[in-house]
Amino acid sequence: MKSIPLRILAITLLKELGLASLLLLGVSFVVFVILYAAPGDPFSVLLEGQLPSEQALAGIRAAMGAQQSWYGQYFSWLHNVLGGNFGTSLHSGLPVAGELVKVSLNTLYLTLGSMLVTLCIAVPIALYSSMRGHAVAISWPLTMLGYVFSALPVFWLGYIAIYVSVHGFDFFPLSSSGASDGNGWLYTLVPVLVLGLGSGTISEVIRYLREEMSRVMAEDYIRTERAKGASVWRHAFKEGLLLPVSEIIAAKIPFILGGAVIVEQIFNWPGMGRMAWQAAQDRDFPVIMGIALVAAIFVRVGSLIQRIVYTAVNPQGARD
Amino acid sequence: MAQPLLKIENLRTYFYAHSKQAFVRSVDGVSLEVGQRETVGVVGESGSGKSITAMSVMGLISGGPGVIGGSIHYASDKVQKNLLEGLENYVQLEEGNGRVLTVKKDESGWQKASEKLMAGMRGKEIAMIFQNPRASLNPYITVGEQITEAVRLHSGISAVKEARERAIHWLERVKIDSPRLRYNSYPSGMSGGMCQRAMIAMALSSEPSLLIADEPTTGLDATIQSKIVDLLQELKNETGISTLLISHDISVITRLSDRVAVLYGGAVVEYGPASQLLDAQAGFKHPYTAALLASVPNQQKIRARANLQAIEGEVPDTINTPPGCRFYARCNQITPEIRDKCAAIHPELKDVAPGHQVRCWRFIN
Numbered sequence: 311m312k313s314i315p316l317r318i319l320a321i322t323l324l325k326e327l328g329l330a331s332l333l334l335l336g337v338s339f340v341v342f343v344i345l346y347a348a349p350g351d352p353f354s355v356l357l358e359g360q361l362p363s364e365q366a367l368a369g370i371r372a373a374m375g376a377q378q379s380w381y382g383q384y385f386s387w388l389h390n391v392l393g394g395n396f397g398t399s400l401h402s403g404l405p406v407a408g409e410l411v412k413v414s415l416n417t418l419y420l421t422l423g424s425m426l427v428t429l430c431i432a433v434p435i436a437l438y439s440s441m442r443g444h445a446v447a448i449s450w451p452l453t454m455l456g457y458v459f460s461a462l463p464v465f466w467l468g469y470i471a472i473y474v475s476v477h478g479f480d481f482f483p484l485s486s487s488g489a490s491d492g493n494g495w496l497y498t499l500v501p502v503l504v505l506g507l508g509s510g511t512i513s514e515v516i517r518y519l520r521e522e523m524s525r526v527m528a529e530d531y532i533r534t535e536r537a538k539g540a541s542v543w544r545h546a547f548k549e550g551l552l553l554p555v556s557e558i559i560a561a562k563i564p565f566i567l568g569g570a571v572i573v574e575q576i577f578n579w580p581g582m583g584r585m586a587w588q589a590a591q592d593r594d595f596p597v598i599m600g601i602a603l604v605a606a607i608f609v610r611v612g613s614l615i616q617r618i619v620y621t622a623v624n625p626q627g628a629r630d
Numbered sequence: 631m632a633q634p635l636l637k638i639e640n641l642r643t644y645f646y647a648h649s650k651q652a653f654v655r656s657v658d659g660v661s662l663e664v665g666q667r668e669t670v671g672v673v674g675e676s677g678s679g680k681s682i683t684a685m686s687v688m689g690l691i692s693g694g695p696g697v698i699g700g701s702i703h704y705a706s707d708k709v710q711k712n713l714l715e716g717l718e719n720y721v722q723l724e725e726g727n728g729r730v731l732t733v734k735k736d737e738s739g740w741q742k743a744s745e746k747l748m749a750g751m752r753g754k755e756i757a758m759i760f761q762n763p764r765a766s767l768n769p770y771i772t773v774g775e776q777i778t779e780a781v782r783l784h785s786g787i788s789a790v791k792e793a794r795e796r797a798i799h800w801l802e803r804v805k806i807d808s809p810r811l812r813y814n815s816y817p818s819g820m821s822g823g824m825c826q827r828a829m830i831a832m833a834l835s836s837e838p839s840l841l842i843a844d845e846p847t848t849g850l851d852a853t854i855q856s857k858i859v860d861l862l863q864e865l866k867n868e869t870g871i872s873t874l875l876i877s878h879d880i881s882v883i884t885r886l887s888d889r890v891a892v893l894y895g896g897a898v899v900e901y902g903p904a905s906q907l908l909d910a911q912a913g914f915k916h917p918y919t920a921a922l923l924a925s926v927p928n929q930q931k932i933r934a935r936a937n938l939q940a941i942e943g944e945v946p947d948t949i950n951t952p953p954g955c956r957f958y959a960r961c962n963q964i965t966p967e968i969r970d971k972c973a974a975i976h977p978e979l980k981d982v983a984p985g986h987q988v989r990c991w992r993f994i995n
Contacts, residue, residue: 317674431886530765536690537760538780539753624770 323614330610334603339384341602343427345595346380387599397596406600409585410467414604415580420573421566421608425559427506428515432456433555436519440527440550453516460513465567467508468576471500483533501577505605511562511568519554526550531552548623559617563609631707635840635872636664636687641700643679643686643874644733645693647949653695655898655948658896660700661979669866669873671887671904673880673922677766677945679896680876687874688758689713689748692974695733696740698723706762706839709755713747729951736780754784757833761845763825767817773828776815777801784836800831806863817895823854827861834865842874849881854974859885880926884908892919895946895956898979902986914982917963955991 366403390397396406435456439449506512526532528551529537535545571583578584580600589597643657657679664670672680686697698721702713720743722734760766768776777797778790787793794813801809804827814986826846835839843976846862847855861884866873877883883890883904892900900907900916907915910923917992921941943960952958954973964972968991971977979987980994 417833441984530760530762533690534758534760534766534829535768537688537752537758539751539783545768545771 319618319621321615326614326617327479329595331615333610334606336600337606338388338603342384342387343600357430380575392605396600399506399597401592401597408514408594409597410600410604413580413585416579417567417570417574417583419498420505420570420579420581421563423502423565424506424509424564424566426496427447428511430516431507432512433519433551436516437523437551438524440520456516457513459507460510462508464504464508464572465576468504471504473577475500501573501579505566505569505573509566511565515558519551522554524548532553552623553620556616556619560612562622563612567605567608632666634663634665635668635706636874638662638687638876639684639701639703640844641686641697641702642730643682643691644695644730646695647734647792648799652735652949653730655688656950658940658948658951659898660893660898661890664872664874667870667872669875669886669887671883672874672876672891673878673883673890673940674893675878675945677948678893680878680893681844683893684876685846686843687746687840688712688752688756688910693910694737698730698733698854699733701796704751704755704840706755709751711747713751715747717743717747738884753780753835754842755838756842757836758842758844759826759829759833759846763829763847764820764822766829767825769817771817772814772816773820774798774801777828779831780832781835797831797835800835801828803865804828804831806831816975821854822850823858824857826850827893830865832859834869834871837869840872840874842876844876845878847879849875855882862886874921880908880922891923892916894918894991895932895951896948897956897989899957899989900987901979902983906983906986912915914986914988914993916988921962964990
């Protein structure tokens, strides 16, 4: 019955991918310039505590290719990246690419999981209070609850969660993700819940969804559907829920990635945020560059998904 | 005379103004009938309560307190009932001085009971078309699918293919060119006139007994308006559907209506056969109707380069309804003998000719 306009979708996809590659190029360049201009020298960090001779330092610089001009360094990095080589970490000496894949998968799990937690809480509250309006007494306290949770800072909520799960009850085994007993995966739920509840997004999502839904419910075409005896929900779904949710996902990914840095620190979660934190302290250029690139890809994929949903839902609008 | 298809009696629909004690009396005691196979036109300025009357019939009023009294008897071959049956139990009115002072309404109870009464009515027995047709169609779904949905909901056709054919048949009947192609159009890809045709197709596809057309030509180009009116006329002759036609455009009302009700300040001020009521020369006319007719441009006036006549004054404030005739402040036909009555007492509807009623002290002795 429904034909998803594949051709328009494909065009949109190509356009977005082209834009994304330009954007990534820009991001990598800006990050590189900032890193280059920032004070501090990765090599002195590397050789901290030793008293290297000028000769030794020069030797390391030569071996790392740091004697080129700054744009020379950028272009050789770019050249390598296009060939799939992200370089090796200055700190650990491991290839960056492999590490990136590992940590970004961990962070992806954390990000998507917390997004899911946020939506699972916010969507029902928003729908309930928009459908029933202020007539229902319970919608107000529910919304307030959302605000209270959003006001809890992640760094505090994280420690409270650890405290409660360790001392309160033994449900979440916090010791290690590699726990051999079957419920080791439960460990991963705590940081996901903390990030989902505490990253300040719930109240915003509730408010945004509720306003969108109420606006759509007041549209002329919804009146027509009611007069027609059709299901209002079926007709309000696309504009009132699907589009706003995809917009939220696209818009909130950067914030959640920011929150992930803190949560990963607290829970010792082997993800991008913690790695970025470590790399920044070590002035580990190749790792920082790699993570910046992956983070930009995450954000871009979010808006790509939003574009795709929008195009699939409203092919006419996409054509204009 | 056979039982009328729709009989609205003393309908009252209020809205809260700025507090729970002040009301906008949008519809304040409207009574009118739509006979079988009859088109009744409802005219009046903006804010006279035309659309609210229609929405009240459909049970689609949102915002409190909404419908607070009256009865809406509906009697087609298939269904006979009062669409407000038993709903008065959910409302408590406190009246004083002949007007409502406070309303206590159990909104959710009313809503539930009303939904129960309206089940199987909306779209099936009573269909509705609106002004601004493009905004009234779902922009995210093709026009064809929207009609197919109506067919499947109300015509007992559940097979998609068959429903689709029926939808295309209706697109053809409302004279949309190449209906098979248009089936897959989105509303944004069609002109306003075509959207209104699609709306009409959607409304009629379930073969309802009553069509409520709420300003069907408003927002369309003049030439398109005329074509939509032609189409409504033709479909009325073909299907024999009864229509409650709401418009502020006297020419549309003139072309389509058998009977006309003139609404002013939430009440019917004149009700009668279209031929008598809309004839500017005929006697027995409410001053408001006369003024309305005088404000319509016609050939003679245009040739004589006469200035268009506007009705002096503003649409009445229904929050602080004056105690007397609601048209009192703007009326130009008050004579010294009746002035006191006009200012103090709201007149009743009075027969001035068979089937022709006017609410004016000039005709009450």
